[in-house]
Amino acid sequence: MDKSVFIGFVLLFFLACQKEQQPPGLTEPEPLLALPPGFPTPNFPADNELTAARFALGKRLFYDVAMSRDSTVSCASCHAPGRAFSDSVAFSSGVGGLPGKRNAPTLANVAYQPYFTREGGVPTLEMQILVPIQEHNEFDLNIFLIAERLKTDSMYVRMSQEAYDRDPDFYIITRGIACFERTLVSGQSRFDAFFYQGKNDALTAAERRGKDLFFSEKTNCSSCHEGFNFTNYAFENNGLYENYPDPGRFRLTEDTADIARFKVPTLRNVGVTEPFMHDGSLPTLAAVVDHYNSGGKSHSHKSALVKPLGLTAQEKADLVAFLESLTDEKFISNPKFK
Amino acid sequence: MKKGLLLLILATMISIGNAQNEIMLHLAPRLGNAVFSLNQAVDHPGGKYQMKYTRFEYYISEIKITHDGGQIEPCTGLTLLVRPAQDSMYSLGQMPGITNIEAITFSVGVPQSVNHLDPASYPPGDPLAPQIPDMHWGWVAGYRFAAVEGLAGANFSQNFQLHALGDANYKTQTILTKAEQVSPDIKMIHLIADYQQAMKSLNISGGLVVHGTTGAAVTLLNNFQSAVFKAESSTAVIDQAFAGEFEVSPNPVRDAAPQVNYSLPAGEGYALTVTDLTGKILARKALSAGENQSLLLEKMPTTGLFFVQLWQRGSLVAVEKLVVLN
Numbered sequence: 001m002d003k004s005v006f007i008g009f010v011l012l013f014f015l016a017c018q019k020e021q022q023p024p025g026l027t028e029p030e031p032l033l034a035l036p037p038g039f040p041t042p043n044f045p046a047d048n049e050l051t052a053a054r055f056a057l058g059k060r061l062f063y064d065v066a067m068s069r070d071s072t073v074s075c076a077s078c079h080a081p082g083r084a085f086s087d088s089v090a091f092s093s094g095v096g097g098l099p100g101k102r103n104a105p106t107l108a109n110v111a112y113q114p115y116f117t118r119e120g121g122v123p124t125l126e127m128q129i130l131v132p133i134q135e136h137n138e139f140d141l142n143i144f145l146i147a148e149r150l151k152t153d154s155m156y157v158r159m160s161q162e163a164y165d166r167d168p169d170f171y172i173i174t175r176g177i178a179c180f181e182r183t184l185v186s187g188q189s190r191f192d193a194f195f196y197q198g199k200n201d202a203l204t205a206a207e208r209r210g211k212d213l214f215f216s217e218k219t220n221c222s223s224c225h226e227g228f229n230f231t232n233y234a235f236e237n238n239g240l241y242e243n244y245p246d247p248g249r250f251r252l253t254e255d256t257a258d259i260a261r262f263k264v265p266t267l268r269n270v271g272v273t274e275p276f277m278h279d280g281s282l283p284t285l286a287a288v289v290d291h292y293n294s295g296g297k298s299h300s301h302k303s304a305l306v307k308p309l310g311l312t313a314q315e316k317a318d319l320v321a322f323l324e325s326l327t328d329e330k331f332i333s334n335p336k337f338k
Numbered sequence: 339m340k341k342g343l344l345l346l347i348l349a350t351m352i353s354i355g356n357a358q359n360e361i362m363l364h365l366a367p368r369l370g371n372a373v374f375s376l377n378q379a380v381d382h383p384g385g386k387y388q389m390k391y392t393r394f395e396y397y398i399s400e401i402k403i404t405h406d407g408g409q410i411e412p413c414t415g416l417t418l419l420v421r422p423a424q425d426s427m428y429s430l431g432q433m434p435g436i437t438n439i440e441a442i443t444f445s446v447g448v449p450q451s452v453n454h455l456d457p458a459s460y461p462p463g464d465p466l467a468p469q470i471p472d473m474h475w476g477w478v479a480g481y482r483f484a485a486v487e488g489l490a491g492a493n494f495s496q497n498f499q500l501h502a503l504g505d506a507n508y509k510t511q512t513i514l515t516k517a518e519q520v521s522p523d524i525k526m527i528h529l530i531a532d533y534q535q536a537m538k539s540l541n542i543s544g545g546l547v548v549h550g551t552t553g554a555a556v557t558l559l560n561n562f563q564s565a566v567f568k569a570e571s572s573t574a575v576i577d578q579a580f581a582g583e584f585e586v587s588p589n590p591v592r593d594a595a596p597q598v599n600y601s602l603p604a605g606e607g608y609a610l611t612v613t614d615l616t617g618k619i620l621a622r623k624a625l626s627a628g629e630n631q632s633l634l635l636e637k638m639p640t641t642g643l644f645f646v647q648l649w650q651r652g653s654l655v656a657v658e659k660l661v662v663l664n
Contacts (some may be wrong), residue, residue, distance in 0.1 A: 141469050
């Protein structure tokens, strides 16, 4: 056997091995919408079905500072992928460094939200896109002016045509970003492996104890943080303050019964979305568990489910451990979303 | 003029029953007795200080026409975004079944069934699509029924902004009015819209910023319901003892230059002017006496109502309203 034939055999051997191992460059691309076990298919509106072109356009817009008046902030500025599309500070900064008024929520599984903002006044994700654009302490820009900026970019013109068969305008901005955000599905945490995929060793003993506490009548956590997305989307008061500077849902409804009620948030990826609460006032999960263990402050609208729990230090640590098991490492590092 | 008017009346009579019967709404923009314009100083309705508007926009919706013995014809699906600084005439659509208009009913704002829909779902240019400046408020997912801004107080140093909205503030009004047959095919409802009255009972001398559904926002929308609009008392054009003929054709004119046809009795000092609603003279031309003459005007710059006026030695002897629909 001459040398070249031998090298050929060696190469074939390696290629055969590589095929077995499925190197990343040769694997099937991840679908735009990857649904974990137990997750329903999100509803994409008839005029905004998911396509690769729309995903690409929306993703580009999501990360583009051209959305803001002074071109300093984008959607991703307050919704960072490494933090499950939330922010690390209580109040994110908008144009000119102006602080926001609410803690930026995670966008994980935003496709399943029945309404948007903490007071729930925005009925569709497409309409939610208009909110930060207008707010003076967020993007502070008219959507027409964003479209004018986009029209000067031939790449945007091409992508808009491919995605929606029209030049950049308010339609492609609201549709594109909403379409991208609906793909931000997170359900591959260790809890999911344990609960939906039957992998009993996916959770540690402490996490399993914490899970049992979480779903118990002793804590009532799962009465509000229920279902695959760990929320019932209701508007509740959890006794954070006796006097709330933020009127909550009352701001929208002007019904006094809604004073200081806020939409129950998802707990998915809660291990990386601190600080917590509508105002980002609780810095750690331990502080959140301490709050609920205390029964919260007195407030006429406080949920009857929020009451002193009498948890031991071990039980509190177990609850925190369980909550941290809800982190979807693949989701927060997925290059598809970056 | 008399002959021209007679021809117009005859044409009107002939047109009755014609399938083409466009109803138009003219909201004559006023600040008290003056023609409306932005940045124009005007007394606050309380009379104690002055104010000026820098922005004035509002929606009108659920328009219904009462006609021919109490029959009601809705302008289904029609929403108007009224910007008196830019426009004062709006088509309400073709309504071939209407002969005599008796009243108009409408609401300032957007009805609840529409108020919370997605503005980006409308085609560009639709009144309910996104606007510059915004007429939709994102976080409440609803429209500003009226957006009124301006300056008041000492040396106009105080800023006021009233953005009024809210389903509970959507109120209906009915105004008894007739319509003017401005052409064989078009009936025009003229309403006086006195925007000075929008600030009635609102103290803006020290500045006022209200974006919402309560307080001053409610007062503003109540004023729109009760104090701003009234029927124009007279739609008659000047018709003195002028023995000549004078008419503008076509009228209304669409995307074309109108022509003035005239016959002037012997005499001197005839002149023709074309003005807009504010009285600004857009064209002036000296005319000579004589029979069966014509003059081609330039195409009018915008849609709206204009006046073509005939003068003799400085006295107004005839006026024709010219409706331009570009």
